[in-house]
Amino acid sequence: MVSPLALFRALADPTRLRIVALLRRMELSVGELAQVLGQSQPRVSRHVRILTDVGLCGRRREGSWVFLRLGPSASPALFTAIDGWRDSAAEKWELADAARLEAVRADRAAAAEAYFNAHAADWDAIRSLHVAEEQVEAAIAHLLANHPIGRLVDIGTGTGRMLELLGSDADSAIGIDRSPEMLRFARARMAAAGIAGADLRQGDMYALPLDGESADTVVLHLVLHYAEAPAAAVREAARLIAPGGRLLIVDFAAHEREELREREGHARLGFDDEQMAGWFVAAGLDPAATETLAGGELTVKIWLGLRRADDRRLRAAA
Missing domain, CATH: 3.40.50.150 (Vaccinia Virus protein VP39)
Structure with missing residues (x-):
């Protein structure tokens, strides 16, 4: 069991708060997180490691990619506390991160469409x-x-x-x-x-x-x-x-x-x-x-x- 003190220490950094907020929306790779946060992958990886150590972040391998998701310590009670800390600075980052997150969604959609287009003829042949x-x-x-x-x-x-x-x-x-x-x-x-x-x-x-x-x-x-x-x-x-x-x-x-x-x-x-x-x-x-x-x-x-x-x-x- 992770102590509340360890959880709040992990969340004391604004970047780590932003990472948790983003993972509440969707799973992301480290590269995608770096894209949204506007930071280098090594720096983001260090923040992710701290969150992982206290169970706020989990990792899931998918081929050569590793996706990040909320971990077992990310409870509804914790989110209630986090949401209660909102201020104007946090809301500014949240709006900016949300906009960049949409760019990640668009990149995924474009890659998926390209893959589908490359294989559509095979699937269409079976469907016919x-x-x-x-x-x-x-x-x-x-x-x-x-x-x-x-x-x-x-x-x-x-x-x-x-x-x-x-x-x-x-x-x-x-x-x-x-x-x-x-x-x-x-x-x-x-x-x-x-x-x-x-x-x-x-x-x-x-x-x-x-x-x-x-x-x-x-x-x-x-x-x-x-x-x-x-x-x-x-x-x-x-x-x-x-x-x-x-x-x-x-x-x-x-x-x-x-x-x-x-x-x-x-x-x-x-x-x-x-x-x-x-x-x-x-x-x-x-x-x-x-x-x-x-x-x-x-x-x-x-x-x-x-x-x-x-x-x-x-x-x-x-």
Whole structure:
């Protein structure tokens, strides 16, 4: 437990107060913080180290980047005290920092757009093979409508579309992807959509950086066909689901478009209902619903698995 005295000593410097204020708005790299603060990266790094030592700042590696976020000592009570210290000088810096922060958002959006433009032809080729995304998303919303989203985890979040679609109804939202480039695209998309609370993390679908039973709704949207070991990916996704929670998988029905292996890197050419039901049962989930969306060369399937609300009690009795 960090003492209040240590926290207030760390916050005694105006730059460190500004850093905490910026991290309350969004995660930032050291370089982005330096850009907003108008200071050198080594100087900003020293301030960040002091904040990290008392738990006011946390670090998260994403590829070659390191993003900074608020740490465990950044409590609501502390922010109430900080907000009570406002004066004209602090407000002047806050306005200036907010303006420069918008420039960082714009840089992220431009980089994400460039990445999307470079890959749009590949994604458009796949989208042209199946029903419109609007139909898929309407079916997803329908299947999930009878129960609160709760704590949402989107595995293989890609551009962050599932977070955008479901995040506003969730208590919390986490998107996980192996690709730092895709996470940067998703981060820009969340900012444009005004979804400030989404947590984006780099991670592997076979070893997710989350505790067991930490989610109420887990989504694998057009991800599983990239998995060399889809049963293991389903099992790992199911590990996150609390009793009463749900796993929703959107993917393709079994098909014979062999060229998608070479052209798009698909490891599996779709899945059938019996196969998916078997994976659900092996992972401790009850198959709850299946939706079929035909209308293109590829048929989209949606499978919903449920962790029974009494599952923890049954496992304890076993």
